Amino acid sequence: MAESILSIVETAYRATLEEQDDPIVWLAHSLRASGAATHLLLRGNAVNYGVRDQDASGLRFGARVQTQPPRLDRDLKALIDKGGEVLYVQEDAAVRGIQPDELIPGLRSVRTSELPALFRRFDRVWHW
Amino acid sequence: MSTSDSDASTTITFVLNDPPYENARSTTAFRLIDSALRRGFNVNVFAYEGAVALPFARQTPHANAVHGHDAAAEDHPNTKDWVAALLAEAAERKVKLDWVNCGLCVDERGVAEAIPGTRRGSPADLLRFSEGSRSTLVIPTR
Amino acid sequence: MASYLLIESRDPFESNDVRYFYELAASLARAENDVTLFLVQNAVLAARAGEHASWFADLGKAGVRVLADDFSLRERGIAKARLSDGVTPAGVEAIVDRLGSGARALWH
Numbered sequence: 037m038a039e040s041i042l043s044i045v046e047t048a049y050r051a052t053l054e055e056q057d058d059p060i061v062w063l064a065h066s067l068r069a070s071g072a073a074t075h076l077l078l079r080g081n082a083v084n085y086g087v088r089d090q091d092a093s094g095l096r097f098g099a100r101v102q103t104q105p106p107r108l109d110r111d112l113k114a115l116i117d118k119g120g121e122v123l124y125v126q127e128d129a130a131v132r133g134i135q136p137d138e139l140i141p142g143l144r145s146v147r148t149s150e151l152p153a154l155f156r157r158f159d160r161v162w163h164w
Numbered sequence: 165m166s167t168s169d170s171d172a173s174t175t176i177t178f179v180l181n182d183p184p185y186e187n188a189r190s191t192t193a194f195r196l197i198d199s200a201l202r203r204g205f206n207v208n209v210f211a212y213e214g215a216v217a218l219p220f221a222r223q224t225p226h227a228n229a230v231h232g233h234d235a236a237a238e239d240h241p242n243t244k245d246w247v248a249a250l251l252a253e254a255a256e257r258k259v260k261l262d263w264v265n266c267g268l269c270v271d272e273r274g275v276a277e278a279i280p281g282t283r284r285g286s287p288a289d290l291l292r293f294s295e296g297s298r299s300t301l302v303i304p305t306r
Numbered sequence: 307m308a309s310y311l312l313i314e315s316r317d318p319f320e321s322n323d324v325r326y327f328y329e330l331a332a333s334l335a336r337a338e339n340d341v342t343l344f345l346v347q348n349a350v351l352a353a354r355a356g357e358h359a360s361w362f363a364d365l366g367k368a369g370v371r372v373l374a375d376d377f378s379l380r381e382r383g384i385a386k387a388r389l390s391d392g393v394t395p396a397g398v399e400a401i402v403d404r405l406g407s408g409a410r411a412l413w414h
Contacts, residue, residue, distance in 0.1 A: 039295055044412075046323075047306055051213070055272075059213055066287040072294075080323060151330060152337035155410070156308070160294060162179070163412035164304040176405045188347045189315065192398075195377070199402045299405040301313075303413050 040073040042158040046080035052106040053095060058085065060164045061111050068118055075121040075158065076112070077146070083129040085112060086122070086139040109140045116142040123154070175206040175260075177297040179290065181305035183214025184243040190218065193303050194246050197261070201253050206260040208293040210285070213305060214273070216265040219247040221277040244279050251281040264289045309340045311401065311409040317348040318358070324349070327414040328361060335369035342409075344401055345393070346375040350384060359390040366392040373400055 045060045052058050064074040078085055085108045095102040112122050126145040129136075136145070146154055155161045178197060182189045200207045211218060223242035227235045247263065254261035264285035270276050276284075294300045312331045318324035328343070335341040343365060345353055352358060353374040362372050373396040374389065386395055405411055 039291070041294070047304075050306070063212070063287055063290075067291050070288040070291045072291050079326075148326070148329070149333065152334050152339065155334075160300060161410055161412065162300065162302040163414060164181075164302060174406050176402070192315070192346055195398050196401060199398045200405070203399065203402055203406070205402065205406055298408045299411055301401075301405055301411040301413060 038071050038073040039160060040075065040158045041067065041160045041162060042075050042077055042155070044077045044079060044161065044163045045082040045085070046078075046164070048080070048082040048084050052108065053092060053102070056102070056104050056106050057111055058106070058108055061085070061108065061115070064115060064120065065111070065118075068115070068120065073119070074115070076115065076123070077154070078122070078124040078143075079128050080125075081128075081132070083124045083132065083134060085109070086124055086129075086143045087134060088138060088140050113140055113142065173206070174204075175208060175293075175297045176200050177208040177210065177290075177293040177300040179210045179212060179300065179302040180215035180218070181213045181303065183217045184220075184223070186214070187305070189303050189305070190215075190243065194243075194250065196301070197250055198253065201250065201257055201259055201261060204257065204259060207254070207262070208297060209261070209263045210290040210293055211263065211265045211269075211282075212290075213266075213269050216269045216278075217273060217275045218243045219263065219265070219278045219282045220244060220275040221279050247282065248279050251279075262293075264293075266290075307338050307340060309342075309404065309407065309409040310334050311342050311344060311404045311411040313344045313346060313401065313411065313413045314349040315347040316414065317351045318361075319351065320348065324352075324414070325361075328365060330412075331370045332365055332368035335365075341369065342371045342373060342400070342404060344373045344375065344396070346378050346398075348378075350374045350378040350382060353379065353390060353393045354384050354388050355390040362390045362392040 068074045092105040116122055123144045123146045126147050180193050223244045225235050225240045228238040263282040267284045314327050316324050331341050331343045372393050374393050376395040
């Protein structure tokens with residue numbers, strides 16, 4: 037059985053414009069392609085990754101235009117479509133004023149108090 | 165727990181993310197790797213993002229006019245020197261240090277020239293490392 | 307019961323997110339796991355006894371073992387006699403040995 041890995045992502049928009057994705061979300065996809073069962077927990081400001089209608093398009097320096105801006109909501113949805121769980125910490129979203137209906141479908145909330153039980157469900161827990 | 169409890173076949177994996185000269189995490193990572201080797205563990209290092217520059221072969225030391233030192237007197241080790249020293253430590257202790265730089269991270273940073281003893285790899289290596297290790301510690305960047 | 311090693315590298319007076327990590331340690335301990343919180347780098351700035359010393363006393367009551375990196379303490383001139391009760395100096399071997407024994411390790 038594939039090893040299950042929960043990656044906790046907490047720092048949002050760190051290198052996403054230069055990389056055109058989030059490096060840890062990207063890694064989750066890549067590891068899944070190699071056979072791991074990868075899942076994500078968004079906490080801290082990374083809960084904002086689940087918000088619909090993010091638009092980072094239009095970056096341009098001189099004549100060089102960024103034609104493939106990051107689409108973090110798309111990347112999370114794709115992970116869900118591949119069978120990955122994408123969870124977010126309820127309190128971190130609430131304190132930032134993020135309403136559940138602002139989020140992409142398929143995300144699941146978890147309370148901070150539920151983290152110990154959540155961790156037990158995975159073979160590995162990596163805190164990024 | 166003591167050195168005698170460590171088994172030469174026990175492997176620990178470290179995932180590094182920070183580039184050199186930006187944060188204390190790089191030095192702490194080296195301390196952990198060094199300690200693990202000295203205690204007889206086999207060690208895997210998966211260098212991701214900026215950490216792929218840690219063993220970049222073209223780093224050069226410099227003088228320090230503020231300290232009043234020329235390059236020789238300042239004796240400033242580049243991170244590649246520390247990586248080389250850790251590889252030598254592993255060889256001397258007959259344990260394994262397998263240092264893999266994530267290839268796409270290497271390409272976008274233009275740091276393909278890494279010191280001997282390190283190798284280019286991919287996330288598939290990280291998965292293999294994780295599956296073959298007693299524990300994996302991710303040292304994240306910010 | 308699992309063994310957890312939580313490594314905190316940040317100063318709680320710089321980032322209030324550090325308290326989340328302390329609380330996670332306590333929460334894991336209350337869930338009957340074996341939990342060590344290891345302070346390293348600027349996180350040891352909280353280890354000096356002061357008004358906040360209750361944070362570590364509370365962690366101890368929850369069953370968390372709190373260690374502070376002896377190199378980081380020395381680097382910052384924090385003498386062992388100045389540490390909060392419940393914080394014990396330790397070398398990074400304490401991290402390595404726990405990794406070698408299969409602890410689930412989280413770095414913040």
